[in-house]
Amino acid sequence: MSVLERITSKDAIALEEKHGAHNYHPLPVVLSRGEGVYVWDVEGNKYYDFLSAYSAVNQGHCHPKIVGAMVNQAETLTLTSRAFYNDRLGPYEKYVTETFGFDKLLPMNTGAEAVETALKLCRKWAYEKKGIPENEAQIIVCENNFHGRTTTIISFSNDPVARKNFGPYTEGFVKIAYDNIEALKEALEGGTNIAGFLVEPIQGEAGVYVPSDNYLKEAKALCEAHNVLFIADEVQTGIARTGRLLATCGNCSCIDKHCSGTPEVKPDILILGKALSGGAYPVSAVLANDAIMGVIRPGNHGSTFGGNPIAAAVGMAALEVVKEEELAQNAFELGVLFRDELNKFIPNCSVVKSVRGKGLLNAILINDAEESSTAWDICMALKENGLLAKPTHGNIIRFAPPLVMNREQLLDCISIITMTLAQFEK
Numbered sequence: 001m002s003v004l005e006r007i008t009s010k011d012a013i014a015l016e017e018k019h020g021a022h023n024y025h026p027l028p029v030v031l032s033r034g035e036g037v038y039v040w041d042v043e044g045n046k047y048y049d050f051l052s053a054y055s056a057v058n059q060g061h062c063h064p065k066i067v068g069a070m071v072n073q074a075e076t077l078t079l080t081s082r083a084f085y086n087d088r089l090g091p092y093e094k095y096v097t098e099t100f101g102f103d104k105l106l107p108m109n110t111g112a113e114a115v116e117t118a119l120k121l122c123r124k125w126a127y128e129k130k131g132i133p134e135n136e137a138q139i140i141v142c143e144n145n146f147h148g149r150t151t152t153i154i155s156f157s158n159d160p161v162a163r164k165n166f167g168p169y170t171e172g173f174v175k176i177a178y179d180n181i182e183a184l185k186e187a188l189e190g191g192t193n194i195a196g197f198l199v200e201p202i203q204g205e206a207g208v209y210v211p212s213d214n215y216l217k218e219a220k221a222l223c224e225a226h227n228v229l230f231i232a233d234e235v236q237t238g239i240a241r242t243g244r245l246l247a248t249c250g251n252c253s254c255i256d257k258h259c260s261g262t263p264e265v266k267p268d269i270l271i272l273g274k275a276l277s278g279g280a281y282p283v284s285a286v287l288a289n290d291a292i293m294g295v296i297r298p299g300n301h302g303s304t305f306g307g308n309p310i311a312a313a314v315g316m317a318a319l320e321v322v323k324e325e326e327l328a329q330n331a332f333e334l335g336v337l338f339r340d341e342l343n344k345f346i347p348n349c350s351v352v353k354s355v356r357g358k359g360l361l362n363a364i365l366i367n368d369a370e371e372s373s374t375a376w377d378i379c380m381a382l383k384e385n386g387l388l389a390k391p392t393h394g395n396i397i398r399f400a401p402p403l404v405m406n407r408e409q410l411l412d413c414i415s416i417i418t419m420t421l422a423q424f425e426k
Contacts, residue, residue, distance in 0.1 A: 008042060050399050061279070066317045092316050106306075118271050121293070125195070137195040155173065196223075196269070208396070283314060337410060339357065342362075351367055370395045387417065
C-alpha cells in the first residue's frame with residue numbers, strides 16, 4: 001500500500017496548506033471515493049454529497065457509462081490538438097447541437113473559458129454583423145453575477161474578494177440589477193453600441209436567486225427588439241439541474257426524454273460546462289447558429305485541449321445518461337418534494353428564514369448576518385451527521401445533490417438537514 005493510500009485527513013489537509021495556494025477555504029473533509037450520491041473520506045466515513053462539485057456531478061459520482069467512455073477513449077486516443085481531425089469530435093458536435101437545437105458548437109474545457117469564448121463571439125458578431133464600430137461594443141451584465149474568475153470576467157463582478165488588487169480591469173460592460181426588466185430596458189434604450197446581454201438563468205453563486213417567472217422571456221424579447229444577442233450562462237443551471245434540460249427551457253416539455261417541444265427562451269448563445277461531462281473531465285461548449293458562429297474563422301480562437309477525443313466521448317456519454325435515466329424529470333419531482341418538506345419545517349424554526357430554488361438547485365437563507373459563522377457551523381454539523389454542503393455568501397447554504405438521487409435518499413437527507421437545523425435552535 002502506497003503512502004498516499006494510507007494518508008490521514010489531518011495529513012492531507014496539512015500538505016495542501018503547506019504546498020498549495022490558499023485560493024479556497026474547503027470544508028475540512030478529505031474525500032477519497034465516490035459512487036452515485038455518496039462520497040467517502042480517507043477514514044471510510046460515508047456522506048451524502050449535497051454540492052455535486054458545484055453541479056458538475058449531476059449524473060452521480062463515477063457513473064459507469066461515463067467512466068467507461070472515458071477509459072475506453074483514453075486507451076485509444078487522448079489528444080491530437082485541432083491541428084488534425086479526430087474521429088470523435090464530429091459525432092459529438094452533431095449530437096450536442098441536435099440535442100439543444102443549434103447549428104454549431106465551439107468546444108472548450110472549463111466554464112470560464114466558455115464564457116470568455118461567448119464574449120469574444122458576441123463582440124466579433126457585433127462588429128462584423130451589427131456594424132458597431134470596432135472596440136466600442138458594450139455587453140450588459142447583471143449585478144451579483146458569477147461567470148468565473150478570469151481577468152475579464154472579474155472586471156464586471158461586484159464581488160470585492162474576486163476583484164480586489166487584480167486590476168486594471170477590462171472595459172466594455174454595463175452592469176444592471178438582476179431580475180429587473182425595467183433596468184434592462186433602460187440600458188438597451190439608453191445605451192449605445194450594445195452587443196449582448198449575458199445572464200445566468202438562476203444566480204447560483206449569489207445564493208440561488210430564481211428570477212420572476214417571465215423575466216427571461218421578457219429579456220429575450222427586449223434583446224430581439226434591439227438586435228442584441230441574448231447569452232445564457234447555463235454552466236451551473238444546465239444539463240437537467242433545475243428540472244428541465246436547460247433552465248431557459250422554462251415550462252417546456254423537455255423533462256420528457258422524447259421532448260420535441262420548443263424552449264420557452266432560446267438563447268442566441270448558449271454556454272455549457274460542468275455536468276456536460278458528468279464531472280469526469282473538463283468539458284465546456286458554446287453553441288450558436290450559423291449567423292453568429294460564422295464570424296469565427298481559423299486562428300480567431302482555439303484551445304489545444306478543446307474538442308479532444310476524451311472530452312467528446314465523455315460529453316456524449318454524459319448527455320446520454322441524462323436522457324436515458326430521465327434526470328430532468330427526477331430533478332423536477334424531487335425538487336418539489338425538497339422545498340415542500342423544508343417549507344413545512346421552516347415556520348417552526350428560527351434558524352432558517354426561507355428556502356428557494358428550482359429542481360435540485362436550492363438554498364436556505366440562514367437567519368443571521370452574512371458575516372456570521374452560523375451557516376459554516378451548520379455545514380460543519382451537517383458533515384458530522386453525514387451530509388456535505390457549503391455556504392455561499394456567508395449566510396446562505398446551497399443544496400445541490402446528484403440528480404440520480406431517489407425519493408428515499410432525499411427524504412433521508414431532509415431528515416438530516418432538519419435534525420441538524422434543530423440543533424441550532426436557541
